[in-house]
Amino acid sequence: MSVVTRYPTRPLEFWGRMKELRRNLNRRAWETRERGGVVVATQNPPYPLLAGLGEWARRLYGPYFTVAMRNPEILLQYHEAADAHGYPRGEMCSSMHHYMGELLLGLTTMNPSNGESSPVDVVVEVEFCNSVAKTAQIAGEVLGVPHFVLDVPQEGGEAAIKYVAARLHEAVDFLTKATGKEYHDELLVEAVKNWWEQGVIIAKICMANQAVPAPLDFRMLQEMRVPSIVGGHLPEVLAYFEDVLAEINDRVHDGISATGVETARLVYEGEPMFYAENFIPDLCQRYGAVILGGFTGFSRGVWDISPEGRWAPAPRFKDTGAVLKNRDDTMEFLARCYVNNRPLYHCAKLGEKSGEYLHRAVDWKCQGSILHLDVGCRNQAAGMLEAAQVLEAHDIATVAYESSNGDARYFSPHQVTDRLEPFLERLGLRPLED
Numbered sequence: 360m361s362v363v364t365r366y367p368t369r370p371l372e373f374w375g376r377m378k379e380l381r382r383n384l385n386r387r388a389w390e391t392r393e394r395g396g397v398v399v400a401t402q403n404p405p406y407p408l409l410a411g412l413g414e415w416a417r418r419l420y421g422p423y424f425t426v427a428m429r430n431p432e433i434l435l436q437y438h439e440a441a442d443a444h445g446y447p448r449g450e451m452c453s454s455m456h457h458y459m460g461e462l463l464l465g466l467t468t469m470n471p472s473n474g475e476s477s478p479v480d481v482v483v484e485v486e487f488c489n490s491v492a493k494t495a496q497i498a499g500e501v502l503g504v505p506h507f508v509l510d511v512p513q514e515g516g517e518a519a520i521k522y523v524a525a526r527l528h529e530a531v532d533f534l535t536k537a538t539g540k541e542y543h544d545e546l547l548v549e550a551v552k553n554w555w556e557q558g559v560i561i562a563k564i565c566m567a568n569q570a571v572p573a574p575l576d577f578r579m580l581q582e583m584r585v586p587s588i589v590g591g592h593l594p595e596v597l598a599y600f601e602d603v604l605a606e607i608n609d610r611v612h613d614g615i616s617a618t619g620v621e622t623a624r625l626v627y628e629g630e631p632m633f634y635a636e637n638f639i640p641d642l643c644q645r646y647g648a649v650i651l652g653g654f655t656g657f658s659r660g661v662w663d664i665s666p667e668g669r670w671a672p673a674p675r676f677k678d679t680g681a682v683l684k685n686r687d688d689t690m691e692f693l694a695r696c697y698v699n700n701r702p703l704y705h706c707a708k709l710g711e712k713s714g715e716y717l718h719r720a721v722d723w724k725c726q727g728s729i730l731h732l733d734v735g736c737r738n739q740a741a742g743m744l745e746a747a748q749v750l751e752a753h754d755i756a757t758v759a760y761e762s763s764n765g766d767a768r769y770f771s772p773h774q775v776t777d778r779l780e781p782f783l784e785r786l787g788l789r790p791l792e793d
């Protein structure tokens with residue numbers, strides 16, 4: 360094998376802070392009710408909208424997601440609970456299917472620190488796929504609380520923006536009635552600005568990964584963005600991302616690599632296998648290849664998306680020209696962001712997919728693309744094989760493997776290895792120890 364270039368590495372300074380933020384925000388989710396705040400059961404809440412209620416916290420339907428994904432026996436128990444209650448696997452998102460298990464076993468409202476009951480007030484969800492919307496509806500029924508789903512059309516331009524803005528106003532009516540709380544527009548405005556800003560910074564961090572060597576790999580990116588998922592509207596989360604961006608820019612300036620070797624650059628499309636998150640990155644790393652992003656890794660950013668599917672960070676708030684004087688302005692701005700700037704809500708938009716996959720591979724200087732044909736996520740799997748043809752026609756090597764993001768019963772390590780190894784060899788790579 361030819362001589363492999365080695366790059367310097369350096370521990371990530373943000374790691375400890377990310378963990379501390381995640382711990383604190385998760386703890387707050389179990390203490391909010393005692394402090395008079397509103398507890399919202401949800402997967403993907405409308406963060407800035409809920410901020411208008413004052414103190415609120417996000418409670419996952421499945422609070423033991425990470426525990427389950429690290430422990431196959433527990434994960435299986437949750438899936439089997441959902442199966443037994445008449446929600447057969449394969450008919451919904453596999454992560455949501457696992458959530459259903461936790462929900463039906465009563466874990467959504469059981470405080471993990473003392474085992475006591477800790478109720479939620481409402482279910483509020485932003486729909487980016489039908490599985491999420493359906494789970495919210497069932498969660499409302501099981502928990503016995505009112506639910507609201509903010510549906511964001513995958514396309515539709517100005518009409519879609521108008522529709523979402525109207526639904527945001529309806530959501531405020533719903534929230535004030537369901538919780539008995541007053542709604543504070545000044546808190547909404549502040550949270551919308553924070554949420555926009557942290558998303559733009561996340562996009563800039565993802566862009567920094569275009570550098571050779573890449574300063575972050577896929578796993579680092581996934582972990583880096585966790586505070587955005589836990590509380591993306593909060594000033595402390597915005598401050599965290601400002602510091603992460605500065606650190607990543609320093610790494611790029613100093614030529615620091617995520618893994619120390621970069622025999623090939625790869626992009627990963629689709630959800631990871633959350634219960635085996637290291638399997639594919641480790642396999643690629645044995646060949647010196649680095650996975651440096653993809654739809655999931657980048658989709659928490661706030662982007663400008665061109666009609667050809669090219670992503671660039673949206674402008675900082677002060678450069679958008681927006682003036683948020685009142686609730687109407689703010690809801691319109693937020694609706695525009697949901698419809699235009701958040702790729703999460705385009706995951707089933709097939710017309711964009713081939714161009715988006717191609718630009719991502721080309722712009723991030725990748726030689727190959729790994730595609731997860733996920734039985735648990737038909738939205739992201741749809742259009743993938745068509746996109747693969749476009750990638751191959753532009754000399755980007757592709758490999759598609761079949762598994763599931765949240766249900767290990769669909770995962771065959773041998774089968775995935777048998778798909779990935781020839782792909783890596785096709786890129787001219789050999790295991791580094793050879």
Ligand code: SF4
Binds near residue numbers: 735
């Ligand atoms: S993984 Fe796919 S099906 Fe599941 S919630 Fe996400 S988009 Fe929906």
